[in-house]
Amino acid sequence: MLTAKQHELIRFIQQKLEDTGISPSFEEMKEALDLKSKSGVHRLISALEERGFIRRLPNRARALEVIKLPENSVMGASRPSATPASANDSVIAAHTAKPVAAQPANDIIDVPLHGRIAAGAPIEAIEGQSSMPVPAALLGPGDHYALEVSGDSMIEAGIFDGDFALVKRTETARDGEIVVALVDNEEATLKYLRKEGAMVRLDPANGAYEPQVYEAGRVQVQGKLAGLLRRYH
Structure with a gap:
């Protein structure tokens, strides 16, 4: 189960990827989540990575790929209330997240x-x-x-x-x-x-x-x- 800040961060990363094709910088994530330091961003990213929601592309400081999203974080998705939830619905693949070549960054x-x-x-x-x-x-x-x-x-x-x-x-x-x-x-x-x-x-x-x-x-x-x-x- 993700914390509120982890939910907020993965939604922000996914939206940034959909809008621009480039993952956000640490400074952008810090400001979007109203955090005091980039160290807080690093801890959130590490937690999401350990839980298998995102991954960092090797040798690129600013290349994040969303692997899966919590169900209530899927952009633009709706679900009929009459459809029963199952255990497999806790997370779904984020098919809208496309791996992209990150621009050079020095976070x-x-x-x-x-x-x-x-x-x-x-x-x-x-x-x-x-x-x-x-x-x-x-x-x-x-x-x-x-x-x-x-x-x-x-x-x-x-x-x-x-x-x-x-x-x-x-x-x-x-x-x-x-x-x-x-x-x-x-x-x-x-x-x-x-x-x-x-x-x-x-x-x-x-x-x-x-x-x-x-x-x-x-x-x-x-x-x-x-x-x-x-x-x-």
């Missing part, structure tokens, strides 16, 4: 910046109140935050000191994924996650560093790496 959303994360020995992950602009095309479904990388233990994975790690919030991760791991509820580090029975091994990507091995109860996954930003001076 940007603000992602919370939570301080620095160690790519070396663990250091404190500082919870800050700042944010940083991130191209929406770099973020998939889910809630994200950014951390500045400190250290060189992940350089063989292409992660360098001063990079900004874009992290998807999650408390679970598969073996071999790069995660933000909180150790003893005090220190956080960016490492490959390896599970070994009752133990957890946090592997660096630099031969100069040794793996860190802890009892599983001492390590909490706080997110997994979704992307990187690098600033060139």
Whole structure:
């Protein structure tokens, strides 16, 4: 079941596609739904995508395709009141939505910046109140935050000191994924996650560093790496 804002957003996207053949920008969606930030738009789009109502066309920041619509969101559709509803009528295919080649766009959303994360020995992950602009095309479904990388233990994975790690919030991760791991509820580090029975091994990507091995109860996954930003001076 969709929320009122999710209903409103998918109706707006569908109407924009029908009227112009181009999906709306984040700014247009923010204004249409009277939201305070583009981050709110991103969360709504992620929720609709996870529920299978829309999809983002790859490598295009502004290419949205409506796959299906809630029944009461179909544009210009009417239904005789005498016709009984069935379980299959909860959603219907949006045949009027035609995939289109999106025009170039640079939608940007603000992602919370939570301080620095160690790519070396663990250091404190500082919870800050700042944010940083991130191209929406770099973020998939889910809630994200950014951390500045400190250290060189992940350089063989292409992660360098001063990079900004874009992290998807999650408390679970598969073996071999790069995660933000909180150790003893005090220190956080960016490492490959390896599970070994009752133990957890946090592997660096630099031969100069040794793996860190802890009892599983001492390590909490706080997110997994979704992307990187690098600033060139």
